[in-house]
Amino acid sequence: MTITGSTVDHHATTLAPIPPQQAEPAPAAARPRFQHQGIAFGCDYNPEQWDPAVWREDVALMREAGVDLVAINIFGWAALQGPDGAFDFSALDEVVDLLHEAGIRINLGTGTSSPPPWLTTRHPEILPVVEDGTTRFPGGRQAWCPSSPVFRRAALELVDGVAERYGRHPAVALWHVSNELGCHNALCHCDESTRAFRRWLRARYGTIAELNRAWGTSFWSQRYADWDEILTPKLTLSSRNPGQVLDFHRFSSEQLLDHYRAEAAVIRRRSDLPITTNFMVTAHIRNLDYWSWAPDMDVIANDHYLDHRLGEPRTELAFAADLTRGLAGGEPWLLMEHSTGSVNWQPVNLAKEPGQLLRNSLAHVARGADGVCFFQWRASLQGSEKFHSALVPHAGTDSALWREVVELGRIVGALDEVAGTRVQADVALLFSWESWWASDAETRPTHAIEYLDQVHALYGALHDLGVSVDVVRPGADLSGYRLVVVPGLYLVGDEDAAALDAAVASGTHVLVTFYSGIVDEHDRVRPGGYPGAWRDLLGIRVEEFTPVLPGTPLVLESGAAASLWAERVEATDAAVLDRFADGPAAGRPAVTRRAGSAGAGDAWYLATLLERDDLLDLVGRVVEGAGAASAPAAGADVEITRRTAEGRAYTFVVNHGADAVEVDVRGTELVTGTVADGPFAVPAGAVRVIREEDAE
Structure with missing residues (x-):
């Protein structure tokens, strides 16, 4: 079946701008929820890559494997719409019907993740430009600029066609906007992006004077007199303005979020089903601030490899x-x-x-x-x-x-x-994409340490101690946590810093590590000594960073081993628990604790990067002092976590190790259907999930 009636002039060279989708997301209680019976087991399916004769075999095998949720039309644009603008849904109709007949629910993609060659050929202005000013061409995926009104109009026409066709189909359970938004094209420097960046800056700062103040443009004679002088931070002969780079990251994340909102708005006119897109919460993707994206999602979804x-x-x-x-x-x-x-x-x-x-x-x-x-x-x-x-x-x-x-x-x-059921944790770790962007800047005290090095090191210690951790944003509600860990949170605003102060005052313990609280939200250093945001909370003052070259060992007076970072710390209102025994900060505090009083929690500070075993020992002491729960049998190779709901609880044991491990739990083991009674052995390389008896 072919549907005609295109509204886009595919031969036009310019199109009117698309209004931004800046409406506030609906409250969580008002959004449609993803409803699925049990735990979904599914996959992406790309039937357009296969002869239709294979489709029926695929569906039969899906049933054999227990697949009950399938994502389709993720990269379907070229198969659905041709250069004349007409839609042909005949093949997708057949696939949708086959899945529906098999009782398999559909996670339906909008198909907009990569434009077809006819669109980029007729509208090369949609192609992204990278920081050296060169254009990236079709032949891969995501060959589009997030700020392009031409791409936006063409994409929304496709979304409307798909949503009109399948918005009420009983097989569709979830809408999947685009795919891995910003994986390749998050940072575009084309002329359209430059104009959009200027509009974003005007909305953020109001006046050129305020922008100059925020970016510190008195440095290197960078002061702007007019908005049209401002460019995206393309490559320069020297290092670039850090405030400009930070704001460009913020802008770029918001541009892609605006695109998501535009597609979602079209879908909502045709369907009342939940909508999401697949995040990329992983170590090698950093260009999107998912804390700002999460409120727009009806269900949070992630891709991880x-x-x-x-x-x-x-x-x-x-x-x-x-x-x-x-x-x-x-x-x-x-x-x-x-x-x-x-x-x-x-x-x-x-x-x-x-x-x-x-x-x-x-x-x-x-x-x-x-x-x-x-x-x-x-x-x-x-x-x-x-x-x-x-x-x-x-x-x-x-x-x-x-x-x-x-x-x-x-x-x-x-x-x-x-x-x-939900995971319960009484330890929180603060994490920030904005701090990641600012911390890993072109100019910083050392390039030998990156933001994630500290995050992963501190999280890894908690993981190996068997401590369940909630990862939360700066400024989050920290009430109820026994311990908050703050690894290398270089950038923090005043309100977010105050939230940690308030938590400690109410009895929560905290461990802050070096290079935290250094700058405000404009990447402006907080004067008076580091860590500016939390000097009083921690009872210390750092006069100077003293990083060392890679391969240079550092030793503390306790014998603990460290590397890469030291600093000249003065304890103003904290007990010194360990000192640097050598290096550029010899004799200075390396580990401090400001004891809580009148119901306040302890505030620990770590001024170096400890080696793994010594970090595990320190974090263990902090966890014990905070009274936080840990799983006794857990370790680097054994993960033990717990999911609970009212009246029921489940203990998960994932044994990555070469030896069996025993856990003290009683109930019914769901993987094997056996009874767990007292010390329960989990074989090497196995996973066991126990429904606990008498769960609280």
Whole structure:
């Protein structure tokens, strides 16, 4: 069936601007909720890559594997609409009907993630420009500028066509806007982006004088006299203005959020189903501030892939899952994509060992995911991702991987009763994308340490101690937490800093690490000594940073080993628990604690990057002093977490190690259907989920 009636002049060279979608998101209680029976088990499906004769086989195999949620039309634009603007939904209709007949629910993509070649050929002005001023061309994906009104109009026409066609179809359970927004095209420097950036700055600052103050443009004779003088921060001969770069990150994140809102607004005119897009909460994607995006999502969804370029990819998986749960406000969330095996985009794409697929999948469920989905259903035979793993590998169903997939589907089904429960934690870790942008600037005290180094190190210590952690934004409500950990939070505004002060005053303990509280929201240094925002809270004053060269060891008087960072600390109202024994800060405090009084919590400060075992020891002392809960049998290779709801509780044990581990829990084990009575053995490489007896 073909539907005509295009409203876009595809031969036009200019189009009127699209009004920004700046309306406040609906309150959480008023938004439609994603309804799914049990834990979803699903995948991306790209039927346009396959002959229609394969589709029926695919649907039959999906039923065999237990797949009950399928994302389609993610990259469907070129298949749905041609250069004449006419829509042809005949193939997508057939796929939708096949899935519906099989009882498989649909996560329907809008299809706008990558424009078809006819659009970029007729409108090359939509192509993104990178910081060196050169254009990036079609042939990959996301070849579009987030500020382009031409792209926006064409995309919204497609969204309206898809939403009109399927907005009331009973198989559709969830709308999927675009795909991994900003993965490649977040930072565009084209002329349209430059104009949009100026409009954004005018709205933010009001006057040129206020912008000059915020950016500190008196430095290097950068003072602006007119808005038209302002450019995006393209490459310069020297380092760039940090305030300008920071604001460009903010602007770019908001531009893509505005695009999401525009697509969502079109869908809502045609459908009352929940809408989301897939976040990329992972170590190598940093251009979107998901704290500002989360309120617009009807359900939080995330894509996550193990990154073997990291030292501890398993721990990073746990951190990403906890951060995604934080974005969801503690509510269950959806793992939209992960992999059955290797990915296609790392220098060395490692396959997963037997059992790792189950462990990785249930580690996400243990930390709040109510859905386990994969990219993709059937491994592609062509294209850039042809060596990306899938539920159905190139080897087909006569393979160990397919048998693992079927077993995983069975186990996910056995965990359906866990859906809707929440992870409980009494430790919070503050995390900020804005601080990440500002901290990892071109000019900083040392390039040997990045923001995530501290975040991952402190989170890793808590993880290895078996402590459940909520990852929350600066300024979040911290009441109810026994301990708050603040790793390297370089940038913090006054109100967000005060929220931590208030929490400590009410009895919460805190551990702050070096390079925190240094600048305000404009990347302006807080004078008077570091850490400016929390000198009084911590009872210290840092006179000078004294980083050391990589490979230079640092030793504390206790014998603890450190590296890369030291500073000249003065204890003004804190007890000194350890000092630098050598290096440029020899004799100065390295670990301090300001004891709480009159009901206040203790405030700890760490002035260096401790080696792993010594950091584990320090964090263990802080956790114990705060009275925070930890799982005794947990460790670097054993993850133990708990999900609860009124009257029921589930203990997840994910054993990555080579030896069995015993946990003291009683109830029914859901993976094997056995009884757990007292010390319960979890074999090496296994996962066990116990429905506890007499749960509180």
